[in-house]
Amino acid sequence: MQNRLLRRLGMCLLAAVAVLLTVVGAAVLAGQAAVVSTDGVSMNPFYYDGDLVVIVRAPSYSVGQIAAYRLPGSNEVVLHRIIGGDQDSFVLKGDNSQSIDTVMPSAKDLIGRERLHIPQGGVWLDRLTSPLTLSLMTFTLLVSGGGAITRRRRRRRQNRQRRAEMSRHTVTRTGFSAALGALSPMLRVGTALTLVLTVIASTLVVLAWTGPLNQAASAESVSGARMEFSYTAEVGDSPAYDGTVAESPDPVFRSLADTIEVHFAYQGAQGSITVSAELSTPGGWRTTVPLSPSTSFTGNQYQGTVELDLATFEEKARAASAVTGLPESPIGITLTPRVQTATGPDFEPALTLELAPLQLSVPGAADALTVTTDASVGQTIPVPRTVGPENWNLTAANARIMSAGLLLLAFLAATTLVLLARRNTPVDEGAAIRRRYAALLVRVHPMPAPQGRPVIDVTTFATLAKLAERYGLLVLHWDRSDVETFVVQDENTTYRYRTNPETSSTDALAVATENDTRINI
Missing domain, CATH: 2.60.40 (Immunoglobulin-like)
Incomplete structure (x- = not known):
């Protein structure tokens, strides 16, 4: 119970982080916000090197607020405190700086004011959005999400096919495509969207990390x-x-x-x-x-x-x-x-x-x-590298943040699909046995008891599993008339466990000879 509660709390936390990343990413794309990783000591002790600050555009600004502006002609963002001026011309200064800023931006020139401060968040963001971390997240998402759904849907597929089997051979396991076809329409749509989201996030990872954040560009400035x-x-x-x-x-x-x-x-x-x-x-x-x-x-x-x-x-x-x-x-x-x-x-x-x-x-x-x-002065200046189509204007820095958020959303979506698939699986005793002891079970057609062999009914399946492990045997399994039967046959004795013993009269093994011996152990 405690583990389940911890898992739910973890899921809620991940969902909150995903929603936050989505909102921030949408605001960044709309030009209403920016994410800044601090560098330097000019704002000590309020900010330290490596902190993460979310800047949001505001309708007005006042003295005492911390605001950000971009230096003219460069991609460098300055994050300092407003100490004077008005909406037409603000005077800014770092808390740990002895001089005021040479640039005096107006309200329309400001990127925004500080709304969220995460100490050392920039350091962790760089680690989480590194190529190695993102690649591992993508691989884990594809393997665990698809594999879990395949395993849980495979058994239902086998149950639907059992009456069509014409031999006592074990059921052949279906692949991922068969499991996907067995999903409900809603789960199939969710799975497809999750895969599309994963592909988009992986593409952003490749585009954002295959080059630097900035690139050199030639520009002519006419002074x-x-x-x-x-x-x-x-x-x-x-x-x-x-x-x-x-x-x-x-x-x-x-x-x-x-x-x-x-x-x-x-x-x-x-x-x-x-x-x-x-x-x-x-x-x-x-x-x-x-x-x-x-x-x-x-x-x-x-x-x-x-x-x-x-x-x-x-x-x-x-x-x-x-x-x-x-x-x-x-x-x-x-x-x-x-x-x-x-x-x-x-x-x-x-x-x-x-x-x-x-x-x-x-x-x-x-x-x-x-x-x-x-005279025109030719110069090379660093400009943010953009990814994707030209009309996107998506910088590599923002693409890294978005790819992390999309991968997290894809992971949450895959986890949700797994939980939904688990809810749709049977929760009766037979289903629980099949999930836990899948490696020991072999599905066969209903079969009568061999002549002259005693049949011993055990009270729990765990006892039957111990007998199978002791003798190195597999557990034969079939179901008929809402009764699931599990048997272990050694050289002289048949050990049996049934999920609904009160209806056992319809089971095939109930057609026993006078030599049958039933002993409950």
Whole structure:
């Protein structure tokens, strides 16, 4: 009783897991969910490397939730916590990370939020969906499911054929096709569907595991990046200028201004931007001065301003000249806003200025204030490998998960068929004896008792089985008029057991001679 309860609990657990896998698989195919196996330590101690997280798309998101987004131009998924922003631009950060994410996705860019977390589930999923495990599951399903149904239906097939037998030879065992034909219409349909499900799952196993998860693909990305520079300087009321502000591309006279503000306007892919200036002199001296830290931005436009302290630059060049003996003037200033994006190479436009003792000027005038790049950049990027027809868009990663779920469903279906087949088999004493002692039984036609041989009726079939094993004999078996008779014949005695002794008057052995001796043991 306890074993039966444990089996039922196990079946319920497997059914729940199968339903869960089916729901998750359908949501993944519909684009409403994703399954993520965590990698890294950015979300410790909430997540650890190898955890499994199910991400489900939500209508809205709020601060404090854990959400996932895909890095632009790649298949990498980032799973971090929302710490700020709104539906148009969220700020995310890992719990164990010191810096915020450079990408600020909107609500429509998010894959979804965390709904189910299984510690180390990713590790076990990789093990369960390995080629060896899936192959063993498929083999076990086909062998155990088909074999069990064959064994249980074979006996019913034999019972229907017993009256047509014309000799005392043992009944020939039927194969799987005969057993399948003996199934009820419902069980035949269930068996066919289970086999189809197994074939589909096995095909997915082959397609998903015969190649990598990702494959290299050539892509041309047109950056189309553009940077426009300009500068201004407060020069006061002076006859050198028409107003109080000097603007690019006019020179800035040193006697009127010590600082200038350089403005830059960027158009292109979103990312982060860092600004620095390189100082150089004709003698070969160079140094780099950082002007602004890395700043993330979203959208395809960004505008910024940095301040150049000309007096400080001159002081640096003068100090270097005093040590090296090289000329300190003119000073070359190369201002570079470096833009880093996830979709292509870095964009590093440069504004070149020349600082002399009397003025700051722009070599090349207005043409140097705009930098663009429209060249196509060829690159090889990893993309998810898809399996099946092109319109499926089923990735190898999702195919592995689906194949595991389908194999589990097929296994449950086969188990259900076996249970149904067992329920349809007779549950009387004769059927129980035939199931348990099948190796000892030989079916024959009803036969009369031999003349002069005593017939001994035993009270249990177990006793008859022990006698057969002791003498190394088989148990002859037949049924007639709802009475099943089992006999063991040694050289001098016939041992007999009948399932319905009260109706034994119709049994063939009841036609006994006066020499018969019946002894109950």
